Amino acid sequence: MIDPEQFYSKEDHPDSAALKSIWKGMSSRLVQFNKSPLFFFDRRSFVYGMAASFILLFTIIGMYTTVKQIAERSQPQEIKTDKAYQTAIQEFENIVHSPKNENVNSKKDDRSLQRKTRLTYLNGAIDELKEGLNSHDLSPLKRQRLIELYNLKLTLLQEMLQQGDIKL
Numbered sequence: 001m002i003d004p005e006q007f008y009s010k011e012d013h014p015d016s017a018a019l020k021s022i023w024k025g026m027s028s029r030l031v032q033f034n035k036s037p038l039f040f041f042d043r044r045s046f047v048y049g050m051a052a053s054f055i056l057l058f059t060i061i062g063m064y065t066t067v068k069q070i071a072e073r074s075q076p077q078e079i080k081t082d083k084a085y086q087t088a089i090q091e092f093e094n095i096v097h098s099p100k101n102e103n104v105n106s107k108k109d110d111r112s113l114q115r116k117t118r119l120t121y122l123n124g125a126i127d128e129l130k131e132g133l134n135s136h137d138l139s140p141l142k143r144q145r146l147i148e149l150y151n152l153k154l155t156l157l158q159e160m161l162q163q164g165d166i167k168l
Contacts, residue, residue: 085146086150089154116165
């Protein structure tokens with residue numbers, strides 16, 4: 001069996017000059033390492049990690065938009081028409097301001113009030129029909145009634161605009 005005290009010979013141990021140079025090299029590396037505490041990590045790995053993060057982010061965004069477009073394209077024409085009417089009416093209502101509150105004469109006020117009341121009833125009928133009609137219900141009769149209500153609402157909004165009840 002080998003004796004641990006005799007495992008290394010005297011010639012295997014470094015002399016004092018070699019020890020000083022080893023410790024001097026280590027201390028210079030430690031000082032150099034401590035001078036830049038923000039960059040103690042491997043810069044190349046950091047850059048590769050950031051690049052991979054951006055690539056992954058853009059890939060996820062691209063996949064999301066692709067799936068969204070595929071889902072929109074696969075919808076039936078009836079649902080696309082329904083959404084087109086909804087967005088057209090919403091955009092039109094966003095452009096026009098609230099009805100005027102001017103008292104010109106009582107006959108004009110009565111007609112204006114009637115149009116506002118009809119608009120309220122139309123909004124209620126559209127909301128009621130949309131509640132009973134889920135997005136996958138393709139009943140032609142219900143869809144036709146909803147399109148008629150949208151047409152009536154657009155016509156009424158146009159009439160209110162022409163009569164001065166609402167302004168752009």
